[in-house]
Amino acid sequence: MGRHEIHFWKQEFDTVRKGFGFEYDPSLAVGSFCEPLLKKLGAEDITSIDASGFEGASLVHDFNLPVPETLHNQFDAFLDFGSIEHIFNVAQVVDNIVKLVKPGGQVLIATNANGFPSHGLFQYSPEFFYSVFSERNGFRNTCVFLVNTSRPKLWHLIEQPARLKRRNQLPFASQMSLVVLSTKVSCADKLHVVQSDYDDTWARFDKGNWTRWNPEHISTWKKVLHGVVNPYAYKMASQLALAFEVRQQYRADRILLDPDNVDPARFKRDGSSRAGSEAYGAAAEAH
Structure with a gap:
């Protein structure tokens, strides 16, 4: 693109x-x-x-518009190194990408994640690409890497929130980019995108494994706290605590890869490869 x-x-x-x-x-x-x-x-x-x-x-x-059907499933690889953030009709853009690539083909995207507010129309989250390039939409082996533009030698593999069972928030103030890799394995009839943590929660609720949300479930101590504590002080303390927790969680979850020594396209993300990913991380740290 x-x-x-x-x-x-x-x-x-x-x-x-x-x-x-x-x-x-x-x-x-x-x-x-x-x-x-x-x-x-x-x-x-x-x-x-x-x-x-x-x-x-x-x-x-114009990628704001559907690509011609003559181009559907015609390409072995789709590359975008900085266009997607400049196009307004995001849903149409990703639909075009999905339709252009043939089954067995690869998608490689590099775009902005943080610190580029005036560069384009959008800045993207890892969750966006995990939700788009999902098995439901005919994709597998999706990997999203975070790259610090001032220190691009190490790529941070960002775990999928559905795998972590919580949102993977990123504690960065500096400019960061995303590199996305995915493989198309089949053609979906219609693109269906739901943020993965909602998708997982709703699926478990439908199966009877998740209790319906109810305000009555709010704990007593939290109700009392809201009644006696200064709300501004509470919110400030909560934000500081959340920021600390996010940083700690990110450090615990991250996997570092050196793309000069590890081929990200060959990086397997199934559960059996966790030990291998830790080895890659150790090698990257040592490097």
């Missing part, structure tokens, strides 16, 4: 070129379009789709 430019420097390429299998040349210079790089990486047929032809995209189409 969009026609991407190359932003890495020759010095950065040189540090990781062993994994590429080819040498640096002028076609990979900063500011060049990415087609030569993608072909060196094995791509054969590359289609760039943009809302305008000003950068020379091979296909002009």
Whole structure:
């Protein structure tokens, strides 16, 4: 989506070129379009789709609108390195992405997570992509990584809230980006997106494993506290306590990966791979 430019420097390429299998040349210079790089990486047929032809995209189409049916299930991979946050009709954008990729194809997205309030129309959460690229919608092995733009050597794997049984809040004030990887395994009749913790709670309630919410269940001590404590002091203390708890939970949950030494696309996220993920984290910490 969009026609991407190359932003890495020759010095950065040189540090990781062993994994590429080819040498640096002028076609990979900063500011060049990415087609030569993608072909060196094995791509054969590359289609760039943009809302305008000003950068020379091979296909002009506004992602606010449905993509033509002739493009459905035609692509082995979909890449977006910074367009999704600039498009207003988010539901249509993700529907287009899902329909463009053929079963067995890969989705790779890099976008803003935090600290870019004036960059685009939106900043995205990990939960958004876990909810979109779900098994219900025909996807598996979805991974969302958080990357500090000032320290991109380590990627933070963000666990899915449904797996943690609570929301995975991120305690960062600095600029952070998201890298999303997912595999399409089937075609869903209709895109259905529900935030995963609600989806999990409602499913358990429907099965009789969750008690209906009732204000009468609020504890007595909390009712008394609300009646005698200064609300402003209470809210300030609660926010400080919550911020501390979020930081502690994040440190306990995070898994660090060094993308120069671990291929994120091969990273397995099923329950049997937890030990392997901890090993990756230990290697990244040591690095």
